Amino acid sequence: MFEKLKETLVSLLSDTNQISEERRALLDELAMYISAKLTSQAEVSLVFICTHNSRRSHMAQIWAQAAAYYFGHKGIKTYSGGTQKTSFNYSAIEALKKAGFKIRVVKDGKNPKYRIRFAKRLII
Helix, strand or coil: CCHHHHHHHHHHHCCHHHCCHHHHHHHHHHHHHHHHHHHCCCCEEEEEEECCCCCHHHHHHHHHHHHHHHCCCCCEEEEEEECCCCCCCHHHHHHHHHHCCEEEEEECCCCCEEEEEEECCEEC
C-alpha cells in the first residue's frame, strides 16, 4: 500500500469515535456477516449504491477495497452503482488523490474511465 494512503487510513481508523452508537451497531452487524463469510472462505461482494454514482458510492467502493487490502482480506470485491449514469465527480477524485490513491484517466470523454491504485500492483 502506498505510504501516504496507509498514513491516511491509520489516521481515519484512529478517529472512529465520531461514528454514532446506532451506526456502529449496524456496521458491527455487517462486519460480523463479512467475517463469517471470509471464515468459510466464501467470496464477499460489497455493492455501494447512491443516486448519481459520482461521489459517495465510488468513494465507498474505493475505500472498502483499500481497507480490505490493508487488513489482509483477499476475498472481498467491491462495486459501485447508481440510479443515474454520471461521471466521477472531480472533487471526489482530488480528495482521493490527496488521501494517497494514484488515479489516472484511461479513457477520456463525457464519462471518463479511471484507473485507481492503492498499492504498486493493485488496481480498482
